[in-house]
Amino acid sequence: MDIVQEALSGNRLALARLLTQIESDTNEGREALTTLFPHTGRAHLIGVTGAPGTGKSTLVNRLAHYYRHPPKDQSPKRVAIVAVDPSSPFSGGAVLGDRVRMRDLAGDSGVFIRSMASRGSLGGLAHATAGIVQAFDAVGYDVILIETVGAGQAEVDIARLAHTTLVVEAPGFGDDIQAIKAGILEIADILVINKADRPGVEITEKALRGMLYLHKPTASELHHHGGMNAMPANGMPDDEPVEGWQPVIQRTIATEGEGVSELVEHIAKHRTYLQESGVIKYKDRVRLKTDLDVLLREMLVARWRNDSNEQKYQQVLKRLVERKISPWLAAQELLSKGDEL
Amino acid sequence: MSMTDRKIRVIIAKPGLDGHDRGAKVVARALRDAGMEVIYTGLRQTPEMITEAALQEDVDAIGLSILSGAHLIIVPRLMELLRNNGQEHIRVFVGGIIPDEDIPRLKEMGVVGVYGPGTLTDDIVNDIRRAVGSINPI
Numbered sequence: 001m002d003i004v005q006e007a008l009s010g011n012r013l014a015l016a017r018l019l020t021q022i023e024s025d026t027n028e029g030r031e032a033l034t035t036l037f038p039h040t041g042r043a044h045l046i047g048v049t050g051a052p053g054t055g056k057s058t059l060v061n062r063l064a065h066y067y068r069h070p071p072k073d074q075s076p077k078r079v080a081i082v083a084v085d086p087s088s089p090f091s092g093g094a095v096l097g098d099r100v101r102m103r104d105l106a107g108d109s110g111v112f113i114r115s116m117a118s119r120g121s122l123g124g125l126a127h128a129t130a131g132i133v134q135a136f137d138a139v140g141y142d143v144i145l146i147e148t149v150g151a152g153q154a155e156v157d158i159a160r161l162a163h164t165t166l167v168v169e170a171p172g173f174g175d176d177i178q179a180i181k182a183g184i185l186e187i188a189d190i191l192v193i194n195k196a197d198r199p200g201v202e203i204t205e206k207a208l209r210g211m212l213y214l215h216k217p218t219a220s221e222l223h224h225h226g227g228m229n230a231m232p233a234n235g236m237p238d239d240e241p242v243e244g245w246q247p248v249i250q251r252t253i254a255t256e257g258e259g260v261s262e263l264v265e266h267i268a269k270h271r272t273y274l275q276e277s278g279v280i281k282y283k284d285r286v287r288l289k290t291d292l293d294v295l296l297r298e299m300l301v302a303r304w305r306n307d308s309n310e311q312k313y314q315q316v317l318k319r320l321v322e323r324k325i326s327p328w329l330a331a332q333e334l335l336s337k338g339d340e341l
Numbered sequence: 342m343s344m345t346d347r348k349i350r351v352i353i354a355k356p357g358l359d360g361h362d363r364g365a366k367v368v369a370r371a372l373r374d375a376g377m378e379v380i381y382t383g384l385r386q387t388p389e390m391i392t393e394a395a396l397q398e399d400v401d402a403i404g405l406s407i408l409s410g411a412h413l414i415i416v417p418r419l420m421e422l423l424r425n426n427g428q429e430h431i432r433v434f435v436g437g438i439i440p441d442e443d444i445p446r447l448k449e450m451g452v453v454g455v456y457g458p459g460t461l462t463d464d465i466v467n468d469i470r471r472a473v474g475s476i477n478p479i
Contacts, residue, residue: 013427016399024347092348093373099394100383106390113397117348117378 047162052150124148371462
């Protein structure tokens with residue numbers, strides 16, 4: 001039995017090794033994703049983002065624990081956690097410390113935690129995060145919690161990957177101007193005010209509540225901001241559903257587990273909304289289209305670099321550095337004249 | 342990204358009951374600066390927790406920081422678990438307060454390197470690179 005079949009049949013060691021192949025973008029990893037892809041689309045993907053120190057890891061720990069030990073009338077879910085921390089821009093190394101807050105989950109074979117370094121990717125996720133999530137989905141995890149790098153104002157990638165996006169705030173992390181800046185708050189399906197026992201929680205909630213009534217982007221805006229502006233719009237489905245979800249605010253004290261059952265309820269309501277409104281299919285399509293476009297871009301560039309004349313490239317680069325041509329002209333020249341010297 | 346970009350992944354764990362994690366953090370940082378991905382698991386880890394984390398994270402090496410004197414209890418248990426779980430490919434390193442006479446016994450159990458106070462972090466980095474590179478050339 002090959003490693004993919006072993007992973008599908010529940011072998012955790014095989015799954016772990018497969019994740020490494022996917023993360024390293026090896027041929028084996030790509031082939032595995034091809035085999036796994038038809039099995040995906042069942043899990044609920046929950047993104048958890050927010051500034052460093054707001055308590056994301058502790059909250060993820062509590063959420064996973066709740067899904068494993070739900071009230072008597074519900075059955076426990078299998079939970080995968082993908083926790084992304086930053087890579088050093090200098091050495092390429094990383095210290096991945098999210099497991100420190102997830103000790104409660106040790107010894108539970110229904111939980112699989114994988115730490116990832118961002119490896120130079122911006123936007124709060126690593127390049128391979130989507131692939132890792134697909135693998136967890138395919139082998140049968142019901143809930144996948146994706147914890148982003150703790151940056152704070154530009155991690156909108158998570159909103160495309162996840163079905164439900166939690167943005168975690170904490171009292172004392174910025175005034176109401178921070179709350180109306182564009183970016184991360186706009187992607188929240190659920191706003192979590194963690195550390196709600198801290199002073200200033202009313203002010204934080206008031207600021208966030210005010211922001212929520214100002215603007216919530218439609219799914220097409222979200223797509224548009226994904227950097228794919230150059231692509232023609234005709235790939236978009238015509239039947240974009242109307243956004244009918246009003247983001248909710250939930251206070252939690254993750255260290256004590258307070259507010260967690262209410263938060264899980266909001267997440268379930270959001271999932272029901274996604275399914276009943278058809279938004280989930282739309283989101284899926286947008287996400288896959290974005291993935292496809294990114295792949296196309298990478299492959300086209302790689303193919304072009306493969307076919308092109310390195311000497312010519314260096315010449316153009318030299319003239320660019322000497323300010324003789326602009327970056328736009330340089331690209332124009334390299335593309336239009338092809339490879340002839 | 343090519344296959345040669347595969348990062349060395351290491352778990353740094355502190356088994357046992359003492360709370361002195363400065364050494365573990367210094368080593369974690371040194372490995373980071375050497376370009377490795379270090380999964381830091383924190384204090385009071387059992388051998389079961391460490392090997393399970395090592396499995397999920399698919400690490401190449403485990404670094405244990407032990408200052409409690411329990412190394413002759415913790416290390417054999419950990420090595421046994423690695424064998425039973427099919428994780429023999431993981432190289433194990435131990436740092437902390439280890440009496441000289443115990444070092445040969447730890448190495449007999451399969452520990453690659455033992456590091457006491459005053460060790461240069463560069464030596465640890467080089468030992469890990471050598472041990473991991475030779476057994477896991479993916």
